[in-house]
Amino acid sequence: MIGLFKIFDAHAHFYSNAYFRFLVKQKPNRADISSELRNIATKGHIEIPGEDPTQLAKRWIDAIDKWKIERMVLIGSIPGDEDSVVKAVQAFPGRFTGYFTVDPNSNVLMENAEKRLKQDKLRGIFLYPSLYQINVGDEWLFPLYNLVQEVKGSVFVQFGKLLIRPREFAGIPTVTNDAFADPLHLIPVAKKFPNVSWIIPNFGAGRLAETLQVGKQCPNVYVDTAGSNSWMAEHPEKPDLRKVMQKMLEAFGAGRILFGSDSGMMPRGYRYDILDNQLKLLQEMRVPTPDIKKIFYDNMASIVGG
Numbered sequence: 001m002i003g004l005f006k007i008f009d010a011h012a013h014f015y016s017n018a019y020f021r022f023l024v025k026q027k028p029n030r031a032d033i034s035s036e037l038r039n040i041a042t043k044g045h046i047e048i049p050g051e052d053p054t055q056l057a058k059r060w061i062d063a064i065d066k067w068k069i070e071r072m073v074l075i076g077s078i079p080g081d082e083d084s085v086v087k088a089v090q091a092f093p094g095r096f097t098g099y100f101t102v103d104p105n106s107n108v109l110m111e112n113a114e115k116r117l118k119q120d121k122l123r124g125i126f127l128y129p130s131l132y133q134i135n136v137g138d139e140w141l142f143p144l145y146n147l148v149q150e151v152k153g154s155v156f157v158q159f160g161k162l163l164i165r166p167r168e169f170a171g172i173p174t175v176t177n178d179a180f181a182d183p184l185h186l187i188p189v190a191k192k193f194p195n196v197s198w199i200i201p202n203f204g205a206g207r208l209a210e211t212l213q214v215g216k217q218c219p220n221v222y223v224d225t226a227g228s229n230s231w232m233a234e235h236p237e238k239p240d241l242r243k244v245m246q247k248m249l250e251a252f253g254a255g256r257i258l259f260g261s262d263s264g265m266m267p268r269g270y271r272y273d274i275l276d277n278q279l280k281l282l283q284e285m286r287v288p289t290p291d292i293k294k295i296f297y298d299n300m301a302s303i304v305g306g
Helices: 017-025 033-044 053-066 082-091 109-119 139-150 165-170 183-192 208-217 241-252 272-284 289-304
Strands: 008-013 071-076 096-101 124-127 154-157 197-200 221-224
Touching: 008 289, 017 033, 017 053, 017 082, 017 165, 033 165, 053 071, 053 082, 071 082, 071 289, 082 096, 082 109, 109 124, 109 139, 124 139, 139 154, 139 183, 183 197, 183 208, 208 221, 208 241, 221 241, 241 272, 272 289
Parallel strands: 008 071, 071 096, 096 124, 124 154, 154 197, 197 221
Antiparallel strands: none
């Protein structure tokens, strides 16, 4: 509890030891794994966690306890690293809620999703259409959405500009296709799967007008506020956070905005500056207290069922 407000952070990455190992495997002409991990740590000024994900989970508990954060979404941010998130959530089920990234082109897509959503009780998936070069509305993905709908889960869909810092640190280019980065592609999908909660991260990451349009047309689409939102500096309108937040409140309403910090790296730990800045901003904007409570806790709690 921070003042009057409980916090359920809807967007944090669980960068486990296995995450970095899976990442390095994508690198052509790589050195041995130990050298590659050391190079990532040196280039990024980050820490590669030990191999036990429950120890990393405990460190995150210590970090969020320091800042009095009640709950946090942990995203397994590379296909293959689901087990790390599962172990973290199982170690602290009252504090963490797990999501996993899917490779839409995998031949075990449905088999793995079935296991993770039904057996392991992860609450949803994370999609990167522009990275995997597939339209969010591709019919290939419909069985996956049906499965998510069956378990009353939710789907994060990353549109707009995509920055994946660990890939930069590893020397792996993030090659994306902007043809798949448009939030408007979500409109017919969200209408076809009305019982799925769809989440657009980072205010649409630069696709501001399109994200607002989705919010106005689709009552089952949410937006998260995650991170520093560096895209604002490159946007033609050069909006500040206040202007973006006001537009989102108008298009989505307070009931469909989710606070996210985009935390992930150690030893930086929890990005309290993001939380502090956004919470103070909404108070300065005189957003009613019940609405602030929705954004910072109640909305995400409702999505995951409690």
